[in-house]
Amino acid sequence: MITKSDSPFPFQFELFGNLYHYHYIFETLAFIMGVRVYYYLKKGIPDPISDEHRLWIMLGAMLGALIGSRVVAVLETPEVLHHLSFAVLYQSKTIVGGLLGGLFGVEIIKKIIGVNIASGDIYVIPIIIALFIGRIGCFSMGIDEPTYGIPTTLFSGMDLGDGILRHPIMLYEMVYLVLLFCFFMAIKNKTLINGDRFKLFMVLYFLFRFLIEFIKPYQSLFLNLSSIHWSAMLIFAYYYTFMIRLTRTIFI
Template identity: 80%
Template sequence: MKANSVFPFQFELFGNLYHYHYLFETLAFIIGVRVYYYLKKGLADPISDENRLWIMLGAMLGALIGSRLVAVLETPQALAHLTLSVLYQSKTIVGGLMGGLFGVEIIKKIIGVNIASGDIYVVPILVALFVGRIGCFSMGIDEPTYGTETSSFLGMDLGDGLKRHPIMLYEMFYLVLLFFLFRLIKNASLINGDRFKLFMVMYFLFRFLIEFIKPYQPLCLHLSSIHWSAIVIFIYYYKFIFRMVDSIFIKNRQHG
């Protein structure tokens, strides 16, 4: 059935076919870094350049470990046959974000930085995620990010002849909404660090819910490693979540 599908999108080079996904992964990193430095211009950063580099190193190392760990746990049945090659090729942005978060927190403890450092990364991460997801979408069913079968008008043939939820398109649309949300609250008087916390909670909430329309393999209690990663983030940020909920109720009572 793949012969009749446009997926996956590929290009030919020296007689070999390659996925565009790898190009978009590289573009996502380059564009995300450029957006970060553009937004950083003119800002008085309370964190020194040296400490900011250590924090970025912690984020990268944490993301490297987390992305692989969560990804291999997505297929628990394959753990008995896990190889270094499979471990290297396995990765998920959910694990990358969670690992990066804890990598940063560990590094900050070591170097003695007590200032929240994530707000400036929110928009660059959103932009990088959007660009990267174009590559994931171009892979069709060759990338394990597709959805379950659906009779909805949104269903698409991603390469196997079945109408499936185009999960990556859903996520790209959601990322655009988040981008405009953070542009909207750009000048809002929020506590330093709250923007990053809000991004993490909102993104992981989306991934938790969207996972139910993916053909996932349960890790524990009928939930996948993506579900459990989201739960870890919700627990980690529970004080922030309760504070946001309380502030919403207070505003509603005041307007009521």
């Protein structure tokens, strides 16, 4: 049973006599900054996709993310399937499901409107920035957000609100996102096939989430793997040919 401790987590602010998590503020800020960075990067860049089609693609991404984030999050705790309600479904969400659902939402919309051009490269940096800002909010929630890690004796262990030194998973992810940002900025002028940057981001991010899941107190969905594990493997299977091509480019 999780108990409270003298830890400063979770960070909260008081408004009209009620306590609120900063997570909600950072979540909103993440969305706003992601959109602003996207439009900043889009300036002066010739887009082979029309504005109308780009709006449809963004709509597909948002709807797919809305559905995917809820489905994967619910499957993280399989026992809730026996008493699933709209409230539980609405409150459950995970960025892994959002990215997965957004990807397939985009692909479905592109099939419908007849767009065959890769459309994801321009979103890589905005997504990384939005993720980083959002993760600050997740980290500030401590054990109130189910993203904390298992107990550890490593120097990085932190009391996130229950008196136990745990892996600060969100802090690890924030460091990883900074590394991803630096990496993609370093290769921004490198000539790549259109769409490869987004594919590379998805593979690298989902690889991190697959590995980091093992130091979280996850619940098994199937074969002792969580819904996050299975989502990552779905991405690896989807981008299988890209991964083979990238490997051959690097080592051959």
